[in-house]
Structure formats: structure tokens, C-alpha cells
Amino acid sequence: MTSKPDQQAIALLRENRLRATGGRVAVLATLLEAGRPLTRQQIADRLGGQAPDKATIYRALRRLVDSDLVHRAFVQQRQWYFEPAHRCGATQCHPHFTCVQCRRTDCLHDVAAALVTLPDGMTLLRQQIRIEGICASCCDN
Numbered sequence: 761m762t763s764k765p766d767q768q769a770i771a772l773l774r775e776n777r778l779r780a781t782g783g784r785v786a787v788l789a790t791l792l793e794a795g796r797p798l799t800r801q802q803i804a805d806r807l808g809g810q811a812p813d814k815a816t817i818y819r820a821l822r823r824l825v826d827s828d829l830v831h832r833a834f835v836q837q838r839q840w841y842f843e844p845a846h847r848c849g850a851t852q853c854h855p856h857f858t859c860v861q862c863r864r865t866d867c868l869h870d871v872a873a874a875l876v877t878l879p880d881g882m883t884l885l886r887q888q889i890r891i892e893g894i895c896a897s898c899c900d901n
């Protein structure tokens with residue numbers, strides 16, 4: 761039986777004319793299921809015993825990023841966090857909110873930000889917004 765995130769991953773790969781290799785399906789399905797950005801290590805940890813080797817995860821991620829199916833969301837403690845791009849617009853990703861106390865990061869899918877106006881001569885390809893603050897559960901403590 762193929763799981764729902766697997767099926768969604770296979771469909772996204774096909775829409776983007778990428779072969780649904782085991783590594784790509786595993787990485788993309790893990791990111792879809794997580795619902796929040798993950799590092800390479802976190803992807804491997806979530807896959808557990810059935811994880812492809814590190815080189816396969818690395819190659820799959822690079823291909824998915826090159827194809828714009830996965831975005832590098834942000835860097836934290838020198839580690840990239842990756843997430844599926846299917847809920848991002850053509851020129852803008854949804855903002856990310858990181859709590860400076862518990863370090864948890866949330867995707868703000870329903871928060872819209874205006875695109876910046878760039879000086880002449882600069883072309884905007886993609887706007888990514890990262891917000892730092894204190895989350896609701898840390899505020900309560």
C-alpha cells in the first residue's frame with residue numbers, strides 16, 4: 761500500500777516531469793508529511809530504518825531544489841531547512857516565524873506580505889521572509 765504523502769509526492773514529481781525514484785519520493789513525502797521545514801538530518805531521522813543513504817538523500821534534495829519542487833526555506837545554526845514549494849507563489853514563499861526561546865519555526869501559510877520594491881536594475885526572483893519573535897506557548901510561561 762502506498763501512503764497518502766507518497767502518492768502526493770509521486771503526483772508532484774510527475775507534474776514536474778521528474779522520475780519518481782525511491783529517494784525523491786521518500787524525501788518529498790517526508791517533507792509533505794512534516795508540514796514544517798526540515799534539515800537533511802531530520803529527514804533521515806524521520807525516515808528511520810527505511811532511510812536511503814545520506815548521498816541519496818542529498819542528491820534527491822538537490823534535484824528537488826533545482827526543479828523548484830522544494831525550497832531552501834532558511835538557515836539556522838548553519839543548517840538549511842527544506843520544505844515543499846507547492847504552497848508558495850511564483851515569486852514569494854509564505855513567511856516563517858521562529859521563536860527565539862524554544863527555536864520552533866512555524867509556516868505562516870495565511871499571512872500575506874507585500875513584495876518589496878527594488879532599486880532600478882535589480883530583478884526580484886523570489887521573496888522569502890523570516891520573522892523572529894516569541895511564540896504563543898512561550899509567551900504564556
Ligand SMILES: [Zn+2]
Nearest residue numbers: 859862895898
Ligand atoms: Zn516558543
Ligand SMILES: [Zn+2]
Nearest residue numbers: 797843867868
Ligand atoms: Zn514553510
